[in-house]
Amino acid sequence: MNREVAEAYWKENISLILKLLVIWFIVSYGFGIIFLDELNAITFGGFKLGFWFAQQGAIYVFVVLVFVYAKKMEALEKKYDIHE
Amino acid sequence: MELQNLIYLFVGLSFALYIGIAIWARAGSTKEFYVAGGGVHPVLNGMATAADFLSAASFISLAGIISLKGSDGGAYLMGWTGGYVLLAMLLAPYLRKFGKFTVPDFVGDRYYSDLARTVAVVCVIFISFTYVAGQMRGVGIVFSRFLQVDINMGIYIGMGIVFVYAVLGGMKGVTYTQVAQYCVMLFAFTVPAIFLSLQVTESFLPQIGFGGTVAFEFDNGIKMIDSGNYLLHALDTSMTDLGFSAYTVSHDGTLNVFMLTAALMLGTAGLPHVIVRFFTTPTVRDARISAGWALMFLAIVYTQIPAVAGFARVNLLNNLQNVDYAKFVDGQIAGNDGAWFKNWENSGLIGWTDRNNDGKIQFGSGKAFEGQGKPIYINGNGSSGERMTSNSMPLHAKSAQEMRQNGEIINELYIDRDIIVLANPEIGGLPNWVIALMAAGGLAAALSTAAGLLLVISTSISHDLLGNVLMKDPVTGKSKLSEKAELLSARIAAVVAILVAGYLGIHPPGFVAQVVAFAFGLAAASFFPVIILGIFYKRMNKEGAIAGMLSGLIFTFGYIVYFVFMGGDKADYLWGIAPTGIGTIGMVLHFIVAIVVSKFTPAPPQEIQDLVENIRIPRGAGASHNH
Numbered sequence: 001m002n003r004e005v006a007e008a009y010w011k012e013n014i015s016l017i018l019k020l021l022v023i024w025f026i027v028s029y030g031f032g033i034i035f036l037d038e039l040n041a042i043t044f045g046g047f048k049l050g051f052w053f054a055q056q057g058a059i060y061v062f063v064v065l066v067f068v069y070a071k072k073m074e075a076l077e078k079k080y081d082i083h084e
Numbered sequence: 085m086e087l088q089n090l091i092y093l094f095v096g097l098s099f100a101l102y103i104g105i106a107i108w109a110r111a112g113s114t115k116e117f118y119v120a121g122g123g124v125h126p127v128l129n130g131m132a133t134a135a136d137f138l139s140a141a142s143f144i145s146l147a148g149i150i151s152l153k154g155s156d157g158g159a160y161l162m163g164w165t166g167g168y169v170l171l172a173m174l175l176a177p178y179l180r181k182f183g184k185f186t187v188p189d190f191v192g193d194r195y196y197s198d199l200a201r202t203v204a205v206v207c208v209i210f211i212s213f214t215y216v217a218g219q220m221r222g223v224g225i226v227f228s229r230f231l232q233v234d235i236n237m238g239i240y241i242g243m244g245i246v247f248v249y250a251v252l253g254g255m256k257g258v259t260y261t262q263v264a265q266y267c268v269m270l271f272a273f274t275v276p277a278i279f280l281s282l283q284v285t286e287s288f289l290p291q292i293g294f295g296g297t298v299a300f301e302f303d304n305g306i307k308m309i310d311s312g313n314y315l316l317h318a319l320d321t322s323m324t325d326l327g328f329s330a331y332t333v334s335h336d337g338t339l340n341v342f343m344l345t346a347a348l349m350l351g352t353a354g355l356p357h358v359i360v361r362f363f364t365t366p367t368v369r370d371a372r373i374s375a376g377w378a379l380m381f382l383a384i385v386y387t388q389i390p391a392v393a394g395f396a397r398v399n400l401l402n403n404l405q406n407v408d409y410a411k412f413v414d415g416q417i418a419g420n421d422g423a424w425f426k427n428w429e430n431s432g433l434i435g436w437t438d439r440n441n442d443g444k445i446q447f448g449s450g451k452a453f454e455g456q457g458k459p460i461y462i463n464g465n466g467s468s469g470e471r472m473t474s475n476s477m478p479l480h481a482k483s484a485q486e487m488r489q490n491g492e493i494i495n496e497l498y499i500d501r502d503i504i505v506l507a508n509p510e511i512g513g514l515p516n517w518v519i520a521l522m523a524a525g526g527l528a529a530a531l532s533t534a535a536g537l538l539l540v541i542s543t544s545i546s547h548d549l550l551g552n553v554l555m556k557d558p559v560t561g562k563s564k565l566s567e568k569a570e571l572l573s574a575r576i577a578a579v580v581a582i583l584v585a586g587y588l589g590i591h592p593p594g595f596v597a598q599v600v601a602f603a604f605g606l607a608a609a610s611f612f613p614v615i616i617l618g619i620f621y622k623r624m625n626k627e628g629a630i631a632g633m634l635s636g637l638i639f640t641f642g643y644i645v646y647f648v649f650m651g652g653d654k655a656d657y658l659w660g661i662a663p664t665g666i667g668t669i670g671m672v673l674h675f676i677v678a679i680v681v682s683k684f685t686p687a688p689p690q691e692i693q694d695l696v697e698n699i700r701i702p703r704g705a706g707a708s709h710n711h
Contacts, residue, residue: 010700014620017173024169028162033342036155036334045295046314051332054158055150055390056291059165059383066172066376073177073372082703084367 009080016072020065028058090520091230098268098524099245102531105264106249106257114571117254118185118363118543126370128263130377133361135262135528136536137164137352137378138269138385139215140222141600143529147508148501151393154323154331158390159341163348165379165386170353170612172375176362178619180371181699185363186540187356187611188548194618195626196692198553203633205553207610208356208544212537213584214603215357219537220589222530225502229431230523236590242531243586250535250542251578258535259364265528266381272525276509276518277388280395283512285315290391302402305448305493319397326493327449331397343665350671351604354612357533357540368702396504399511404445404497409436409468412445424510429471433500435459437476440487440494443468448493452477459498538585542578546570602644605663609636609670617678622696624678627685632678640670 031039032054039050047056077083124132142164150157182190188208192201220239227238249257277290284300287293294315301311304322313321319331329335336344352358361378362371403420412422413429428434436445437452437459451457459473466472477495487493506526509519551570614633617624644663646652661669687693698704 006697006701013700020173021169024166028166028345029342032158032162033338033345036338040332046297046316047295048316048332051155051158051316052295054155055161056294056387058162059387062165062169063376063380063383065169066372066379069173070369070372070376074369077369077702082701084369084702084704 005080005082009076009082012076013073016069016076020069023061024065027053027061032058087516087519088232090516091523094517094520094524095231095527098264098528101264102245102261103248105261106253109253109257109260114547114567114574115185116256117571117574118547123366124259124364126365126374127377129259129361129365129370129374130379131266131381132259132262133358133374133378134381134385135266135269135532136361137358137382137533138266138529139533140219140526140530142385142389143269143273144222144225144505144526145502146505147389147393147396148504150390151396151504152501153336154319154329155334156336156341157393159345160348161386161390163345164352165382166345167349167352167358168375168379168382170349171358171362172372172379174616174619175353175359176371176375177368177702178699179359179615180362180365180368181702181704182695183363185360186543186548187359187615188544189552190618191611191614191629192548192552194692194695195614195624195629196689197626197630198556200614200626200630200633201548202553203630203637204611204614205544205548207606207633207637208548209541211355211603211606212357212541212544213588214600216534216537216541216581216585217588218600219530219534220585223527223534224589225433226506226523226526226530229427229433229503229506230520230526239586239589242527242534242589243582246531246535246538247579247582250538250582251575254574255360255364255539258539261535262532265532268528269525269532270381270384272521272528273385273388273392275521276512276514277392277395279514279518280392280399280508280512284395284398290388290395294391294394298398300402302398303405304401305405305446306488306491315394315398319394322397322401325491326447331394337660339660340662340665343661343668347608347665347667347671348604350608350612351667352607354607354610354615355603356544356607356611357536359611359615360540360543392505392508396508396511399508400447400499403511404447406444406446408444409438409470410443413469419513421513424507428500428503428507432459432461433503435461435473435498436470437473437496438466438468438470439477439479439496441467441479445497446494447497448495450477450495452495452498457498458500534585538578538581541581542574545577545581546574602641605640605644605667605670606637608667609640609674613671613674613678617675619696619699621679622693623682623687625682625685625688628678628680628682631681632674635677636670636674639673640667643670 031050036050040048042049146160179190188201188204191204192198223242224235224238227233228235249261281287281290281293284298285293285296286299287296296315297312298315298318299311302309304325306325309318316332323331334341365371365374411417413426415421415423425434435453453459453473454475454477460475462472462474464472506522509522550573610633614629643666647663
């Protein structure tokens with residue numbers, strides 16, 4: 001396999017990871033910790049929003065992120081023809 | 085059927101299942117022993133990973149911790165799940181492509197250094213043993229309470245079971261047993277959670293009921309809380325009434341919650357027994373998907389845990405506050421049989437002292453017992469039949485009536501947080517088979533994690549230390565041990581590890597809980613950065629890696645030892661950061677030192693740079709296991 005293909009694939013991988021980790025950071029550290037008090041001003045049902053993110057919401061988003069990453073990487077590997 | 089017989093039946097059946105699987109999945113080669121032959125289906129591997137990770141601490145203690153800490157408990161939930169996002173994107177696929185057996189394998193090969201390998205082995209062993217001690221205590225608690233055998237006997241039985249499937253089956257036996265154990269745990273956690281959710285909130289799903297309304301009215305000790313109030317609102321009101329801080333409001337401070345969450349997340353992504361799970365899948369693609377399944381299986385349990393914590397708080401208030409002790413434990417109160425209370429009091433994990441002499445239980449903030457807050461029992465019984473203690477807090481002159489008028493509360497109760505989950509079905513008066521299921525689930529959680537850890541320890545000793553350092557042929561660079569000899573040494577190491585773990589369980593160091601912070605902090609400060617740099621920074625060399633690992637480790641180790649074990653003053657905390665979260669700073673330090681040192685030292689050899697390029701590309705992972 002030639003070098004350019006490997007490097008282009010790696011670049012796309014890194015940029016995908018960075019995008020997903022930004023979301024990862026925002027829902028957990030952002031919503032669940034740093035802006036907890038501000039978001040707690042918003043309620044739905046019995047939940048305060050910040051509290052919900054810290055104890056429920058962030059976890060749901062994490063699951064989605066990992067599956068999205070796996071799916072996108074599969075497509076990426078097909079595109080560069082380096083899948084197994 | 086009698087509760088005791090049901091418990092024996094459920095626990096016995098689950099044990100028979102584990103042993104059956106172990107015999108079916110015996111390991112015949114080192115590859116099967118270390119990585120289950122590298123052929124585990126990603127969904128099954130996800131389940132096994134979840135069982136491995138759901139420890140006695142998660143299953144038994146976490147709901148209790150959250151029910152105590154309220155909002156700040158979110159750090160554990162986010163920390164222990166968020167780490168899997170990092171694993172799936174930053175570690176698992178590349179380590180799978182690298183295709184060897186252990187974390188020290190990667191560190192030693194990538195940094196072309198036996199010193200780096202040896203530092204890694206020492207970390208693996210230290211992290212894993214601290215963790216295993218906690219599991220053995222979990223086994224002991226479940227056995228002593230539910231099977232009414234001596235704690236030590238319980239630990240011997242637990243050791244025997246783990247011995248059978250870890251020593252015989254290696255990773256292959258452990259993996260398939262863990263699949264069964266996950267199913268037992270999931271069932272054992274979810275069934276009571278659904279029952280409780282229906283009972284407390286009338287909603288079927290705990291995750292929804294948590295945000296729903298309370299189905300009954302209850303006395304919080306100061307005032308009645310009407311039914312139809314939102315559960316979390318009722319908790320906030322009750323907690324503040326009783327002198328605690330509000331349930332849904334953070335009080336540890338943003339910085340400390342942030343640091344703890346980060347240390348737990350990075351630690352999770354750096355734990356050797358978790359990482360090694362991703363060596364067992366057939367392909368790189370499977371390693372990524374498998375991390376997703378693992379996280380999903382974990383999320384099913386972790387999203388229920390805070391709900392169960394909330395239900396437990398409400399049930400404790402409803403069933404205990406201002407209840408007549410003698411009638412309660414004697415089963416004379418309709419719909420509120422306190423036999424469970426007496427059982428846990430007998431095992432020393434609940435204590436009650438009638439400080440205002442009204443025969444009724446009151447609880448609120450503050451200590452009921454002097455010193456550590458735990459009851460110290462002496463012979464004899466008090467006037468209501470409670471066990472006598474020698475360290476009760478002073479009597480209180482005012483009657484409960486007077487105090488209630490003044491909005492005051494005293495605390496007469498000690499409840500060990502480790503029993504909240506185990507006692508929950510009994511507190512809620514759920515059917516006997518649900519309680520029996522809980523016992524089997526608690527044991528599955530402790531045994532599955534213990535087995536995973538013991539395996540990592542034995543592999544580190546036989547493969548990394550013996551095979552790749554001590555018995556290495558200086559000419560060929562290969563191990564002088566034959567495959568058969570290495571397999572035998574792995575089994576002997578597993579036996580020794582089990583004996584040491586059993587010893588730690590029977591003579592627990594008095595600081596099991598604090599020691600867990602150690603495991604995560606050290607994993608965050610040592611393995612996480614060294615692996616990330618090894619994959620994403622081609623220029624990283626052995627000098628940088630060794631300097632980084634040592635500085636991260638020594639800093640984190642020193643900080644925890646100084647403040648937790650040597651009585652360091654809280655006022656001296658670095659930027660106010662508690663030892664539990666210091667691994668995050670250790671991690672940052674590791675990164676900085678490693679990068680700076682590597683800038684001033686020679687680049688790694690060409691074949692190492694080629695190795696890094698190779699692990700970044702998925703193709704060829706199947707072949708890389710056959711090295």
